[in-house]
Structure formats: structure tokens, C-alpha cells
Amino acid sequence: MSGEKLGELFHHDSTIFDPYSLFSLRSGGPQGLESGLPQFSGFLDYLQSSTDFGFTSSLSQEPFGLIGDRHKVCKAEPRATENVISSVFAGGGTRAMTANSSVSSSSTEAAGEEESDKNEKNEEKEQEEEDENKDVKGADDGADEDEKAKTVSKSRKKGEKRQRQPRFAFMTKSEVDHLEDGYRWRKYGQKAVKNSRYPRSYYRCTTQKCLVKKRVERSHEDPSIVITTYEGQHTHHYPSNVRGSSHMLANQQSSMPPSFHHDLFLQTLTPPLQQLNLPANYHDLLLLQNSIHPSFINSNQP
DNA sequence: CGGCTTTGACCAGCGC
């Protein structure tokens, strides 16, 4: 992916949401858009006044809550971790990450389609696979039965591009790879990453019908930094039986006020971002570099 | 025994 493309992507996408909500579904019922808005006023003020952020103009052009759909800048609560370095959102998205999110952005057509596609896809998946089985069987009579079934089950509809869910990534200084965030995750894959000696792990939310995924990898340039990318939106609250959730919930209530700490965000995001050497192969972080500090991305490009 | 991780294989997308 080129820097140009990333920049282009970024300028199409401008939404701020409460990343904190990703990690903390608060008690007291869902918080709608209205109730969440004040949390960001300070943050927006900062963005609009900052000269370091290339995206401030796009943010300030639209009233908050009506901002475009895709790009989200966020701060993550360093819950089970030492220190959240920075965070970034990439990809298409609409609503806040969780039902209880403090801020939910307005839906756009594209995002709406994506969302409905996601649900439909999920519901139709089994039917699709059945249909595909029939199709392929008819066309490929000579193949081994087992192999056939295997291949068919994995195949997707031709001509259909893989749908991407809203994504955001953040970097955390931590010794543990898989950071506890209150949700239950099942690891479904691990891949070696090009230009990195550290593998990337793929996790899926274990809650039924919740399609949220996350990728976890270590920065090859600074192994103490864990890069976590979330994709999709939780359709549920914290699972009650989650390991360590009670501890985390207690922790969050005592450590975090109910509003977004934009000053904390500034402490964690701004300086480290400009000091960090981000992995060059990391799409979302390239996006981050490009959007946060244009000079930074240049310094990391070959 | 259920839930989870590991891991090799497979597939799609993209660049050349």
C-alpha cells in the first residue's frame, strides 16, 4: 500500500470515537451519542488547534457527531498494560465499537452497507456454503471427495471482495502480547510477518454472532511495543464470565473518570508518536504516521 | 469434556 493511498483513505475518513469504550462498557446503561459528546469537546479543541495533526481540518469541517465515517483517532486505556503509546483507527466504520460506547459516529451509506453485509453474510454463510458445494461438485467430478469438500468450504463467492470492518490500531508498551480488554478472544491463527521476527496473532471474539476480530503483533523495531488492531464492533456487553473482567472493571472505575481524558491522550499520543519507529509494514500504523505527523512517515520510508 | 491454542494448508488480493 502506498503512502498516497493511505493519505487518500485517511482524508475520506474522519471520525472520532471513544476508544475507551472499546475497553470499558460502563454500568448505567448505554450511552448514546448525545451523552458522549461532551467527552470529546476538549479533544476536538486540541485537534483543531494543533498544527501537528494533518487531519484536524477534516475534523473541524464537520460538527462532531456528523463527521464522516471512517477514520477514528483514539486513545486506549492502558488497562492491563504499562503504557499505551498511541492508537489509530483505519478502515470503514460507522458506529461506536460497543453498544455502550460513549460516542457513536453517524452512519454513512458505505458503512451501513458494510454493517448489513456483515450480518447478512453471517446469517447466509451456511447457506452459501451449501450452494457452493453443489456448484463445485457439478463442475469438478474427478476430484477427491474429501479434498473437494475442504476446498469448497473455504471458497468464497467469486467476484465478491472481502468486506473490511472498521479497524483501529494502537500500540502498547507491554510484556504480554495479548492484552486483557474485558472480552473473551479465541485465537484462530498466527502468521509470520514479513520483515519481522515476531509473529502476528489473530483473535476472534468468542461471543456468538459477534464478529469482532483483533490482530496482535509485536513491533519488530521495538519489541516492547505490542500493536493491537481491532476490527469490527462488539454486539454485546462484556461477557460475565470473562477471565479477569471483574478486576478490570473495578480497576477502570477507580482509575478512569467517566469522561474522556484528552489531556491524557496528549501525553500518551503526541510525543511518543514522533519518537517511535513504527513498523514499516504495518498498514494501519502507516496510516497513523501519515495522518498524525506527515514528516514522520517520510522519515520511515525507504 | 468443552474451550482454547497451535500449526500447516488453503485462498484471495495485489504487484510485477
Next chain:
DNA sequence: GCGCTGGTCAAAGCCG
């Protein structure tokens, strides 16, 4: 068209 890479699947094994 081919090769590379990221993403996903699913069988096997592990663990509480």
C-alpha cells in the same frame, strides 16, 4: 500469469 503475502480454516493436541 505468477509469486508473494495476509488472512482464514480446521484438525490435532493441550489444559482445567
